[in-house]
Amino acid sequence: MPKIAMLSTGEEVLYGDIVDTNAAWLSRVFYEHGFSMYKRSTVGDQRASLLQELVMLSLNLDVVIVNGGLGPTSDDLSAEVAAEAADEPLVLNQGWLDNLKSFYVKRGKLMPESNIKQAMLPANASVVDNPIGTACGFKMMINDCLFYFTPGVPSEFKKMAIEQIIPDLKTQFPNQQGRVCRRIYTFGLSESGIADTLSHLQLPADYELGYRSYLPFIEVKLFGPSDDLETGARVLAMIEKLLHSNVVSVDEPMLDRIGQLVELHKPIIAISEHSTKGCLASWLQDSEKVSQCCGATWILGSKTASPLDRDSEQLGATLALAGATKGNCSADIAISTGKLENEQFSVAISTPKGEWGQTLKLQRSYNQKSVKTVISTVAGDMLRRYLDNQPMFPDYGFLTRTQDIFLPLDKLS
Amino acid sequence: MPKIAMLSTGEEVLYGDIVDTNAAWLSRVFYEHGFSMYKRSTVGDQRASLLQELVMLSLNLDVVIVNGGLGPTSDDLSAEVAAEAADEPLVLNQGWLDNLKSFYVKRGKLMPESNIKQAMLPANASVVDNPIGTACGFKMMINDCLFYFTPGVPSEFKKMAIEQIIPDLKTQFPNQQGRVCRRIYTFGLSESGIADTLSHLQLPADYELGYRSYLPFIEVKLFGPSDDLETGARVLAMIEKLLHSNVVSVDEPMLDRIGQLVELHKPIIAISEHSTKGCLASWLQDSEKVSQCCGATWILGSKTASPLDRDSEQLGATLALAGATKGNCSADIAISTGKLENEQFSVAISTPKGEWGQTLKLQRSYNQKSVKTVISTVAGDMLRRYLDNQPMFPDYGFLTRTQDIFLPLDKLS
Numbered sequence: 001m002p003k004i005a006m007l008s009t010g011e012e013v014l015y016g017d018i019v020d021t022n023a024a025w026l027s028r029v030f031y032e033h034g035f036s037m038y039k040r041s042t043v044g045d046q047r048a049s050l051l052q053e054l055v056m057l058s059l060n061l062d063v064v065i066v067n068g069g070l071g072p073t074s075d076d077l078s079a080e081v082a083a084e085a086a087d088e089p090l091v092l093n094q095g096w097l098d099n100l101k102s103f104y105v106k107r108g109k110l111m112p113e114s115n116i117k118q119a120m121l122p123a124n125a126s127v128v129d130n131p132i133g134t135a136c137g138f139k140m141m142i143n144d145c146l147f148y149f150t151p152g153v154p155s156e157f158k159k160m161a162i163e164q165i166i167p168d169l170k171t172q173f174p175n176q177q178g179r180v181c182r183r184i185y186t187f188g189l190s191e192s193g194i195a196d197t198l199s200h201l202q203l204p205a206d207y208e209l210g211y212r213s214y215l216p217f218i219e220v221k222l223f224g225p226s227d228d229l230e231t232g233a234r235v236l237a238m239i240e241k242l243l244h245s246n247v248v249s250v251d252e253p254m255l256d257r258i259g260q261l262v263e264l265h266k267p268i269i270a271i272s273e274h275s276t277k278g279c280l281a282s283w284l285q286d287s288e289k290v291s292q293c294c295g296a297t298w299i300l301g302s303k304t305a306s307p308l309d310r311d312s313e314q315l316g317a318t319l320a321l322a323g324a325t326k327g328n329c330s331a332d333i334a335i336s337t338g339k340l341e342n343e344q345f346s347v348a349i350s351t352p353k354g355e356w357g358q359t360l361k362l363q364r365s366y367n368q369k370s371v372k373t374v375i376s377t378v379a380g381d382m383l384r385r386y387l388d389n390q391p392m393f394p395d396y397g398f399l400t401r402t403q404d405i406f407l408p409l410d411k412l413s
Numbered sequence: 414m415p416k417i418a419m420l421s422t423g424e425e426v427l428y429g430d431i432v433d434t435n436a437a438w439l440s441r442v443f444y445e446h447g448f449s450m451y452k453r454s455t456v457g458d459q460r461a462s463l464l465q466e467l468v469m470l471s472l473n474l475d476v477v478i479v480n481g482g483l484g485p486t487s488d489d490l491s492a493e494v495a496a497e498a499a500d501e502p503l504v505l506n507q508g509w510l511d512n513l514k515s516f517y518v519k520r521g522k523l524m525p526e527s528n529i530k531q532a533m534l535p536a537n538a539s540v541v542d543n544p545i546g547t548a549c550g551f552k553m554m555i556n557d558c559l560f561y562f563t564p565g566v567p568s569e570f571k572k573m574a575i576e577q578i579i580p581d582l583k584t585q586f587p588n589q590q591g592r593v594c595r596r597i598y599t600f601g602l603s604e605s606g607i608a609d610t611l612s613h614l615q616l617p618a619d620y621e622l623g624y625r626s627y628l629p630f631i632e633v634k635l636f637g638p639s640d641d642l643e644t645g646a647r648v649l650a651m652i653e654k655l656l657h658s659n660v661v662s663v664d665e666p667m668l669d670r671i672g673q674l675v676e677l678h679k680p681i682i683a684i685s686e687h688s689t690k691g692c693l694a695s696w697l698q699d700s701e702k703v704s705q706c707c708g709a710t711w712i713l714g715s716k717t718a719s720p721l722d723r724d725s726e727q728l729g730a731t732l733a734l735a736g737a738t739k740g741n742c743s744a745d746i747a748i749s750t751g752k753l754e755n756e757q758f759s760v761a762i763s764t765p766k767g768e769w770g771q772t773l774k775l776q777r778s779y780n781q782k783s784v785k786t787v788i789s790t791v792a793g794d795m796l797r798r799y800l801d802n803q804p805m806f807p808d809y810g811f812l813t814r815t816q817d818i819f820l821p822l823d824k825l826s
Contacts, residue, residue, distance in 0.1 A: 014440060018627065027429050038462055040454065045623075073604060073605060115605060268716045277704065278712070279691070291714075294690075297711075299712065303707060
C-alpha cells in the first residue's frame with residue numbers, strides 16, 4: 001500500500017478563508033478506489049515553505065497530490081518550486097502554450113501575457129491534461145516520490161483526478177482492495193439519534209459506518225469491499241429499514257430522486273412560496289428534470305398583500321393557497337409554503353388525489369437562509385412522498401408537527 | 414518571526430468528514446496577533462503517522478500547535494506519542510487527576526477508569542489548563558521545537574488558545590507585528606485580469622495582496638500592519654480605483670452592500686424571473702434588509718406561457734416584463750431576468766428614473782446552478798448600481814454585452 005499525501009497550497013486555504021473541499025473530496029474518492037490518504041498538509045504561497053514541504057514529502061511518501069498554485073498570478077509558484085525541488089529547469093511546453101492560445105481565441109480574446117507562465121513546466125514533467133481550464137496539470141518524480149500537480153479549481157481538479165490520476169495510480173499500484181461507499185440520505189434525524197438507532201446493528205467484518213452531516217441532510221455512509229456488492233446491498237437494506245421514514249434517497253441526493261420521479265410522472269408543477277422566498281423554486285429547478293415540468297411560481301414578499309395575511313389560520317390559508325395556485329396555473333400539482341410565525345410554518349401540496357397540509361415547529365432557531373432551506377426541504381419531501389406513494393407525514397426529529405390534514409379529492413369543493 | 418505549524422489529528426478530519434474549523438479559526442486569530450501560520454498538516458489516528466509527523470515538524474519548525482487526540486479513548490494517542498517523540502516516559506499528573514475527579518464529583522458522578530489516561534503526561538510537559546473540559550492541554554519541547562497540545566472540542570480549544578497559548582507566545586516572541594486584512598469584492602473580472610491590472614501597483618513594504626475566487630466573485634485581499642490603518646486605507650483606495658467598475662463592495666459581501674442601500678432608500682422591489690428561476694429572489698432575500706422591502710416575485714417556469722415566449726426580441730420583452738411587473742405590483746423598482754438562449758440572457762430594471770436593459774453572452778458554459786448565480790448577480794448589480802447612482806453598464810470581463818438600452822422616464826409611454 002503506497003503512502004499517499006495531499007498537499008494543498010495557497011494562503012486562502014492555509015488561513016481557512018476557503019474550506020479545502022478538494023482535499024475532503026479526494027480523500028473520499030481515493031479511499032473508494034483502495035488508496036487511503038496517509039496525511040494531508042497545507043502551505044501558503046511562500047516559496048520557502050512550499051519548497052521545504054515538497055522536499056519533506058518527497059523523502060517520506062510514495063505519492064503526493066499537490067493542489068493549487070498553477071494559476072497565472074505571481075503567487076502561483078507550484079511549477080517553479082517543483083522544478084527547484086527536483087533540480088530541473090523550467091521549460092516552455094509548446095503544446096500547452098498552443099492550447100492556451102486557442103482557449104483564448106475561442107473566446108475572441110488575446111491571451112494575457114501572464115498566462116504564458118502556465119505553459120512553463122519542469123523539464124522532466126509530463127503533462128496531465130486539463131480539458132476545461134488554462135492550468136496545465138503535470139506529473140514528475142522528486143526524490144523517488146511520484147508527484148501529481150493539479151489545479152485548485154474544483155471542477156478541473158476533480159475531472160483530472162477521476163479521468164487521469166486514479167487510472168494512472170491503478171496501473172502503478174495494481175490489486176489495491178477497492179472499497180465502495182454507499183450513501184443513505186436522511187432528513188429529520190440527528191447524528192446521535194442515527195448512531196443510537198444503528199448501534200445494535202452487527203456489521204460484517206470489513207464494513208464500517210460513517211456520517212456526514214450538513215443542513216438539511218445527514219448522510220449515513222456504509223464502507224465495504226468493492227468485490228462483494230451483495231453483502232453491501234443487504235447491509236444497506238437493513239440500515240434503510242431502521243431509518244426508514246427519514247430516508248429521502250439512496251446513493252443520490254434527494255433532489256436527483258425527485259427529478260427521477262418527476263420525469264416519470266411528468267406533472268406540471270406550480271409553486272407559491274412565502275416563508276421560503278424563492279428558495280424552494282430555485283432549489284427544485286437546480287434539477288433539469290424538475291425544471292422542465294415547472295409552471296409559474298408566485299413568491300409573496302413582505303410587501304405583498306396575500307391571503308396569508310388576512311387569514312390567522314395558517315394551515316388552512318396555506319392549503320387554500322396551494323389549491324388556488326394549482327387552479328390559476330392549471331397545474332397538476334401545486335406546492336405552497338406559508339408564513340413563518342414564532343418558529344412555526346405550514347406547508348401544503350394540492351394534487352389530483354387530494355390536498356395535504358401540515359404545520360411544523362422548528363425546535364431550534366436557524367439563520368434566515370437555513371430556515372428557508374429546512375422549509376424548502378420539507379416541501380420537496382412532500383412532493384417526493386406524493387409522487388412515490390409514501391406516507392405524507394413522517395416524524396422529523398428536529399421538527400414538531402403541530403397540525404396536519406388530508407382532504408381527499410371528493411372532499412374538495 | 415517563529416515558524417509556526419498546526420497539526421490536526423483524527424481520521425474524521427483527515428477524510429474530510431468534518432471540516433477542520435479549529436485550524437481555520439486558529440490561522441486567522443494567530444495572524445491578527447502577528448503570528449502567521451507557516452503550514453498546517455493533518456494525520457489520522459495511526460501511531461506511526463502521528464509519530465513521524467511530530468518528529469518531522471519538531472525538526473523544521475519553532476512552534477507547533479497539535480489539536481485533538483487528548484480524549485480518554487484508545488484512539489487518542491497524542492500524549493503517548495508525544496512522550497515517545499521526546500523520548501520521555503508518561504507520568505501521572507496528580508494535579509490534573511484531582512481536577513478530573515472533582516470535575517466528575519461536581520456532576521455527581523464517579524470518574525470512569527478510562528479518564529485516568531487523560532492525566533498521564535510526558536515527564537517534562539507542563540499543564541495548559543482546560544477549565545471547561547476533561548482533556549488536559551500541555552506544552553513541551555521536542556527537538557528544540559515548542560509544542561502545545563490542545564483538545565479537539567472547539568470551545569475548549571479556542572478558550573485555551575486565546576487565554577493561554579497566545580499570551581504565552583507573546584512573552585516568548587515579543588514585538589510581533591499585528592496584521593489586518595481588507596477585502597475588495599469584485600464581479601466580472603478574471604483572477605489573471607485583476608493580477609495584470611494590479612501588477613504595476615507599488616505596494617508599501619509589509620503589504621501584500623491575496624486573491625480568493627469563487628463563483629461569482631473574486632475577493633482581492635490586502636494584508637498589512639494593524640498599526641497603520643491610514644496607509645492601508647490609501648492603498649485600498651488605489652486598488653479600488655484601478656478595479657473600479659467591477660468593485661461591488663468593500664470589506665462586506667455584495668449582498669450586505671445592497672442591503673444597506675435598500676435600507677437607505679426603502680423602495681418596494683418586485684421581481685420577475687425567467688432564466689434565474691427563483692435564484693435571484695432567494696438570494697436577495699437572504700438579506701433581512703432586502704427581504705423587508707420585497708413585494709411579489711413572479712417566476713416563469715418552462716411550462717408557463719409568457720410574453721418572453723411570444724417575443725423573439727428578448728431585450729425588449731425583458732424590459733417590458735420589468736415595466737409590467739413594476740406596475741402590476743405597484744412597486745418602486747422591478748427587476749426582471751429574461752430567457753437564456755444560446756448562452757445569451759437579458760436583464761432589466763424598471764425604476765422611477767427610467768428603465769435599463771442589457772443582453773449579455775456567457776463566455777464559457779456553466780452548470781445550471783452556476784448560470785442562475787451569474788445572471789442573478791448581474792441583476793443584483795443593476796439594483797446596486799441604480800441605488801448607488803453608478804454607471805449601469807460596466808465591463809464584465811467574462812460576459813460580452815451584445816445590447817443595452819436606457820429609456821429615461823419621459824421616453825416611457
